[in-house]
Amino acid sequence: MPNQNGSVYGLTLLCPIINDHRASPSHDLQIRAYLATLPTGPDSPFAIAPHTHLARLVVMDDVVFVGAPAREEHLKSKYLVFEANIDCPPHAIGTTGLDTYLAGLAMAAPQQLDAIWSHCTGYPGTANLQAFLHYMKACQIETTFFFAATNDKSVTQTLKALQTQRAVADFIATHQGKDPAELQRDFLAFSQKLIAAPTPKPAVPAPQRPMQTGGRNE
Amino acid sequence: MSNINGKVYAMNAITPMRPWKTWILRAIFFILGNVKPLQSDLINLSFIQFARWVIIPRNSFPFVGAPQQRELLEYDYLLFFSNFNGTWNQYIDAFSAVLSKGLDLVWKWSEKFPGSTPVTIFKEYITRVQFDTDYYYTAYPHATANDVKNAHIVQQTFDALNRNAATMSPDQFREAYLQFVLSVQTHLGATGEAPIVF
Incomplete structure (x- = not known):
């Protein structure tokens, strides 16, 4: 199934934007204005709702005319494109996993979703969850080919691994040349602390390491 | 945008x-x-x-x-x-x-x-x-595709060492730890803000 690659699911939605010439500003512009204010960090709706690796929202104004002799044609609606790369483990492949993801999004960030999609034709709102799910899936386009560089790890596993990578680098740097018994004791304490540490929240920038100076290349 | x-x-x-x-x-x-x-x-x-x-x-x-x-x-x-x-x-x-x-x-x-x-x-x-994109979200903005791949290698190698670390003698642990460092040393690049490029 081309939407699926390992345990990652490629979701593509094209939702028609309300075409009302009396609206001022136009609905597509209202979506763009709202998206410009929507946070991309830990307050993002996609960070609050779990399972999103990367996602984008794009107003597609029209198809592209590439020049003669190709024929020029235009869309009757503008479309809101929602492209997301989400966790969907193999046992949840299919609509069950997609329903769970979309429902999680609707429950975690209903105001933001409604603020965006209320400018789309026929959008029922998140209050009616079944209608919301039906609408979103009616706007789904099947992916033809989906590539994922890492296709067997969840968002949580990746955030934890990045935390481990950083902590291990620091541990190695501060434990060079240590006595074996001390090294083992410190490692066991370190690993216990690391395993017990909470998983970092999504979309939070990693803390900057202090700049190392005095290297031979400076 | x-x-x-x-x-x-x-x-x-x-x-x-x-x-x-x-x-x-x-x-x-x-x-x-x-x-x-x-x-x-x-x-x-x-x-x-x-x-x-x-x-x-x-x-x-x-x-x-x-x-x-x-x-x-x-x-x-x-x-x-x-x-x-x-x-x-x-x-x-x-x-x-x-x-x-x-x-x-x-x-x-x-x-x-x-x-x-x-x-x-x-x-x-x-x-x-x-x-152009109007809104763009990533769960790990300061990590590249290679950072992610490397982090999972480090995690896997760390987990393997950690499974037996407590039962080893200090000298056995030192050997295992050195092998661990050799395995992960090329996968430890730091994540952080992107360099400014033109």
Whole structure:
């Protein structure tokens, strides 16, 4: 199934934007204005709702005319494109996993979703969850080919691994040349602390390491 | 508009195709999806986190009922979405230099596609068919595709050492720890803000 690659699911939605010439500003512009204010960090709706690796929202104004002799044609609606790369483990492949993801999004960030999609034709709102799910899936386009560089790890596993990578680098740097018994004791304490540490929240920038100076290349 | 978030760039492109050609492209993607060695160049480029191609047949744009009007189009459309690390120029240059045959195989069915080499004409075409992203989210903005791959290698190696660390003698642990350091030392690059490039 081309939407699926390992345990990652490629979701593509094209939702028609309300075409009302009396609206001022136009609905597509209202979506763009709202998206410009929507946070991309830990307050993002996609960070609050779990399972999103990367996602984008794009107003597609029209198809592209590439020049003669190709024929020029235009869309009757503008479309809101929602492209997301989400966790969907193999046992949840299919609509069950997609329903769970979309429902999680609707429950975690209903105001933001409604603020965006209320400018789309026929959008029922998140209050009616079944209608919301039906609408979103009616706007789904099947992916033809989906590539994922890492296709067997969840968002949580990746955030934890990045935390481990950083902590291990620091541990190695501060434990060079240590006595074996001390090294083992410190490692066991370190690993216990690391395993017990909470998983970092999504979309939070990693803390900057202090700049190392005095290297031979400076 | 925000095509960039941290170390990731969101690219969107749409190109028209004559409907009879889309079946050829579907066959190519089917083979590419099922013969994994054919994806090796894409994997080895190592700066693409996720990418997808979506063919929309001319009569298959989503229709949710009135007052939306059905689309009346002559072309099918190929949508391309990529999430990559680095700059637009680096990406297109690398695509052109490394994946030119593969790219040509995918896009030669699109109208007026000039080929991925020479790169100047290719860039002109991409500029024409690309459209900008209005909102872009990533769960790990300061990590590249390679950072993510490396982090999972470190995690796996760390877990393996940790499983037996408590039952080893100090000297056995020291040996195992040195092997661990040798295994992970090339996978420890720090994540952080992207360098400023032009």
